[in-house]
Amino acid sequence: MADFAQQLIEWQQQHGRHSLPWQNTQDPYRIWVSEIMLQQTQVATVVPYFQRFMTRFPDVASLAQADEDEVLRHWSGLGYYSRARNLHAAALAIMQQYHGEFPQTHEQINTLPGIGRSTASAITVFAYGQSQPILDGNVKRVLTRCFGIEGWPSQPAVEKRLWKLAESLLPKADIQCYTQGLMDLGATLCTRSKPQCDNCPVRKNCVARKEGRIPQLPTPKPRKALPECEIVMLLLIADNEILLEKRPASGIWGGLWSLPEVAMGENVQLVARQRLGLETKLLPALPLVTHTFTHFRLHITPQPLQLLKILPEVRQNGLVWLDKEDAIGAALPAPIRKILLGMGTN
Ligand code: SF4
Known part of the structure; x- marks a missing residue:
């Protein structure tokens, strides 16, 4: 001293x-x-x-x-x-x-x-x-x-x-x-x-x-708590295939392939029927996945749905069915790939 x-x-x-x-x-x-x-x-x-x-x-x-x-x-x-x-x-x-x-x-x-x-x-x-x-x-x-x-x-x-x-x-x-x-x-x-x-x-x-x-050192000022956002991602499964949806060009993950997104609390089977033209059976939800962006934190609940029937009257633009390996290799956001990689391990 x-x-x-x-x-x-x-x-x-x-x-x-x-x-x-x-x-x-x-x-x-x-x-x-x-x-x-x-x-x-x-x-x-x-x-x-x-x-x-x-x-x-x-x-x-x-x-x-x-x-x-x-x-x-x-x-x-x-x-x-x-x-x-x-x-x-x-x-x-x-x-x-x-x-x-x-x-x-x-x-x-x-x-x-x-x-x-x-x-x-x-x-x-x-x-x-x-x-x-x-x-x-x-x-x-x-x-x-x-x-x-x-x-x-x-x-x-x-x-x-x-x-x-x-x-x-x-x-x-x-x-x-x-x-x-x-x-x-x-x-x-x-x-x-x-x-x-x-x-x-x-x-x-x-x-x-x-x-x-x-x-x-010196330790920086603690960051303010980030806003939290919760969504559901539909994991539509038919045999070994998974449905991916192209995201809009602007906004987060713009232009990437992803799982169809649904607001928290929405009826997921109704969304699957009306928006995607799919009759489905609800399966147990997978564990929550959290992803942190610079300005907010996103909590994703992956919701698996078993495909029962494709309704021909609903157009399916921007949707693609891929087998699991091809889906994992597609241009996906990191947390979505994480969800797909975790499928079948829970
Ligand atoms: S960190 Fe600062 S106080 Fe420490 S040796 Fe370097 S210049 Fe000196």
Whole structure:
């Protein structure tokens, strides 16, 4: 643990970033504006915006006096406009509550509009040299990889664990260098894809690197539950032959051969008679087959029907009877082939 901070500090001193327009200052206003601009935005994009913003609004008072439209105009193109509205609101709050003096405690700063725990920490570290942990997206990536922490980092229990870890890693000295080092490591070496581990100061202890888990960490956000859809597929059997139906050209499995599809709850024998022209006898249903598409999950109940009679008055366009082997070899969707392969094994 102690190694982590020391290695990062030494690396930052030699290889970190030292001349960004918001560095080499202890002005909490400049540090605050830069931290807000840097949320979800790359350094290269932020630099010209930051310089224009500082020229027009050089301090809290000038920002508070401007009208919101003008602040938003200076933000135009940076995106996430609530950040600009919150900056303006916080400048007004500083004028009213603190007589224009930027507050100095983490607690006070954390209560200003748009300033979360990590941003409040960065301001207190760089402006006042206080020892506070930061935990933005880049830092979460570094910590989950380096310490092999599973779970989506914004999930409350995981985030709580990461805050505790970030607190425990704080060095006794050089807090500014350490904090800047964490930011620099996450932004320049420990990137989302293709991190440059060979140049990383903490590579020797990095769990993700040692265990080959870099692609899995940080754990991605859990996907939302997929919509579920249930259908019945008719497995029409005559001797060793099976009926396949050509699917419409558009929609799922467009143009492939498949089993005739019926909505859940429909009378399958009636459908077989009216749509396919077949008199049938119901056989026991086969086990459910589930197939997952990117946007929904399909549950298929295969329903075998024994053919009794073909009704000549119903046209049978797009239908074909094939023996089982030929049917399995036809252009079928994977789950339908699975159903045919499973026939007779149940
Ligand atoms: S060794 Fe690689 S994965 Fe581990 S912290 Fe360094 S850059 Fe990130």
